[in-house]
Amino acid sequence: MSKEQVGTYTITILPGDGIGPEVTEQAVRVLQAVASRYGHTFNMTWALVGLSAIEAEGAAISDATMQLCQRSDAILFGAIGDPPRGAGLNSNLQPAKALLRLRKELELFANLRPVRPFQALLNTSSIKAEVLQGTDLLVVRELTGGLYYGKPSEIRETPQGDEAIDTLLYTEAEIERIVRTAFALAKDRRKKVTSVDKANVLSSSRLWRRTAERIAADYPDVTLEHLLVDSCAMHLIRHPASFDVIVTENMFGDILSDEASMLAGSLGMLPSASFGTRRTAYGLFGLYEPIHGSAPDIAGQRKANPIAAILSAAMLLRYSFGLKEEAAVVEAAVERVIDAGYRTEDLREAGKEIISTQEIGRLIAEAI
């Protein structure tokens, strides 16, 4: 590492739409608290994505913003909005295209979504505390293949009326790299991989299962189990503590991770990190985002929970910058504020104080 690199890190900040800017602002505040406590310089550059970018720049993400992301060590992403009213059915002006383009062009094929409920929040979940006890799982979602990218994908006219098609395609190489990622992560955890598919119906799932079996032979100390996605959805709320690493294709991972977020009390609690193989001077190049959406119904009302964004920033420190202590300090600060009884609206619980997005962000930053 050259001298001038020491302690200098570049981050592209993409707040996006809806509650994205409010929660990202709190994550940035926390990063600034880390920078001043540890003497780091985080060079942050802001850019537009989603609806705001469509309105101002004519695309959900501009080429210039893509280049900015390419040049940085990490990306902190907020949330993306719904398509504008009246957008054509096959319109390219879909805000979500920004996220899909970032994932694809930056080759961020592995999306990690850890679910480890805070002890103090066990009673805010809609699931019984005794069921949640001991839950510590990691969803490893494939992020650049499957239904999200398969071609054709369109609505088209036929003499019999309109029809629509999406395509679920996976190559063996795509399955192999994500399954290997899951096994490598499981090795440092409780050594169990649950591969989730729909092999009783889908060809892509049968290839998935066969590939997972083949890779498992390289990791004799890790146990592999297969679950059908419907059954996995049920087991996640029946006995969540039985899971360690869950690996699955793009769409199943999207759905199961929203379900799993309720184990942590709220969709507003779950961070995520997306990686490919590219490295920075300090770790892995990555994109970090809360798993929740833009929640336009509560945008600007100071109600949104910024913790998923703040915990995403902690993952950024750990994985892209190699700042393990700093990441742990952020996570501990979040836990301390929760333990002290502060909650945002989504975590409402009798006897606890409901505070705003900005106030909880400030308390967490101060706890650093």
Ligand code: IPM
């Ligand atoms: C997520 C989101 C995205 C997805 C949307 C906004 C495209 O739901 O990150 O989970 O489906 O991947």
Ligand code: MN
């Ligand atoms: Mn999702």
